[in-house]
Amino acid sequence: MSETEALMTPKPRVTTSLAFATLVACFGSIQYGYHMAELNAPGQVLSCSKFESPWPQTPYNETWLGKHAFKQCIELSEQQMGLATSIFSIGGLAGSLYAGKLADRYGRKRYSFFNCIIGILGSLILFRANTYAQLVTGRFIVGVCCGSSIVVTPLFISEMSPKELRGSLGSMNQVCINLGILLTQLLALKYADSYRWRWIMLAGAALALINLMLLYKIDESPLWLASQGNLEGAESVLRDLRGGDSRRSRDEVDEWLTARGFSRNSNTYAAARESSPLNTPASQQSSLQTSRDSHSTLSLVQYFTDPRYAKSRWAVTAILMSQQFCGINSIIFYGVKVVSGQLPQYAILVNFAISILNVLVTFGASFIIDHWGRRPLLIASASAMSVATAFVSAGIVANNAVVLVTFTFIYVAVFAIGLGPIPFLVISELSPPEASGIAQSYGTTCNWVATFIVGYGFPLLSQQLNGYVFLLFTAYAAGFAVYVWFKIPETKGKQQEQLRWRE
Template structure:
């Protein structure tokens, strides 16, 4: 699960225990320090880029594809004098592929991000991601053809696919145990802020003269992120995995506002938890009930503990996929991350203006902005509930409410009831923001063994990208065939997912290690697998 796994100092290989709900050493230092705040803000700019590119084509679709009336004064505008076309003639299918190829790029980025981040660090990979994002935005801005738009969106997707893996890792590895849920929710808040920014700019720039500036602005966010990365430190958890204990202690002291000695105690908890859970599982798999001679864990042997922690980070995506001991967590992660998309959220993120335009042709962009604003506010103010109520109740209640709202959205479209439609779109977004939005990316590391956190984040994000592509590419076609009835499919998926969470997903609130998470649901996963 999270990288803050902690054991009491008893070094015998017994079942892992914790000293408190928040985990002893991993909860050292409770203040929200300025350095932690800055680190969270900079890390979350990666998620903000992801949200921005997700929503950037929503409002200007008709202007990009030449469906709006051409502006006769375009040739005298800045973009016209640069020789750029006023619009790009595109079919619905072509625009759908431009929208969804972002997910293919994201899939590529998420597949490579985890292993690269484990090998080279979180910060160096973030620099590369921002560089690719800058180049992709410039390419989109200058594109005058279908294939140019495809390439620009693909590059943006690669950048964001990697960033959406790195950001949760950064947040998880820098956060104190008692703030992991609240700070982890900031990942989704940042995504929603990115979407909100696109809708804000759309009210100014969604027209025939200025739509290209929306595409370029994403590069400015990447540039700001690139510069601010120089102001924060590398993840202390990654520094420990590389044996760089001194720098890790310095970084952790700044993040927590504590002494080096206290930061060393927290680091010892990481090392001890990683070794003990791993060795305990290995012994149980061999059928041994007692640890072998010399298996005691002594924290005065830093070279061996660092080596163990480094080795625990080296698992590959293929090993994670094939190893049966990760089968159950892998299934749960797959279901949660794909269901997040198959409940239909990106039908609104990608095509919300088009859906609402049928009911409110003159104010669809403004209404979509208001919906995005509600999304941000609900996600932000509901973030403490993740730690207060727990992950599982919020997932179930969020999914069930989304199911009801999807059904009513269908009814509003079919019966041409615009007020009903917009009301339940707002409620639908609110339900997503309160549970199914922030929790999936947060819960990956909490469901995973410490040796698989990085690769599990890549794997889960990859599954999410596959589902995102399916919804992004398939929704226009399904919507043209089924009209509003397509939302009945989303409603059914949400009901099925709620049942799945109730039966098969463990609660991770207050659980400090992989064993503690899985022991009640399936002891074989915790002790043998």
């Protein structure tokens, strides 16, 4: 496209079709947020460490659940509760490892159908769990579903979005994760008691079922269709997403082909497609795990041994693990228990308010990510989290509920403007095009490992250190802010060759 034509081309906009398709794709993120936080509020009544009856005059065995042999609670130790909570991360890791390949092979939409069925199965097992083993099994299975979703959802959004809106629409992934957390806390206001906590588990199955039905209303990823050689289908989907703009749709497909060393009628493209019975499946973000020069798949060994990927790999490792090591899941997983030490009667309500704040700030952050840039927001977010966790610690140690609640709110809010939405967004921006798919899988793996460490380790450390455990997050967040300042380049609007890496 010439410069004159580019100036005459209208700026991309969020059409109704694009907005709806993004919402449906983000339902996987809603499920992720929901299951991540589903044990937070009912954890104490579920594990028999606390008893709350909504109907003091009615014995549990006379309720519908009691009559159908569902136990009132599952007796768990702190260590068992920590594993039941954090095994979700191991399932998530397993799901994220195979999700990219299966989504490449069968398509984003078809794979999402399958993933919803896994989510329904896991939620039903949680609803029916009467033993520790059943609870852990259900958490692992919903973790598999959510691990897959966290890979496929940003992929789906990225491949549907105009490049000018990719940052803003991509941040909707994090917004919807927080909506899922909010929904869990909303249901907990009514159902997090000794009689009705199982209905919170069953609601996860309803979410997956709604997601499955909505998938019938959207099209397959246009870039996945193009990777299968269906250029006409890709252009047709893009026309619908772009409000009928045929020229922009064709240009986007041509741009995608050119960026990977192909042309619409090239023999190289035809040969690359025919080299596999599956027509060269697509990969995360780039939609094709091929080198621009050789069109060969980048192996995991090459990713770890080739010095060209060393800086980006270390950056991805640091950012994706630090998102968790700054401690946010101490609140997402255990916030009700943390607050209940100071405000036992209002802990669930406080966590509901925290979830509302989280959604609002994350949504607001979606409008500034493409304006302020990734690096400044990461530094500001981590620095503010360091200060906030120091005061959270002080509030717990000094038994000061006002300080604890105030700085917990601040802690969650400053996470939502930077460390929440940015890490998964910058993986592909930091990585060379041919490595973006494998980098996405690697970064997601790092994130799940860190999530498990925090989820399993926090309750054990909290028993030993009480409120001082948050000072560990204070030190880590401060160190991460310094690391980003000295080591991480800005990626907003820059090509790979324009990134300024620091030694």
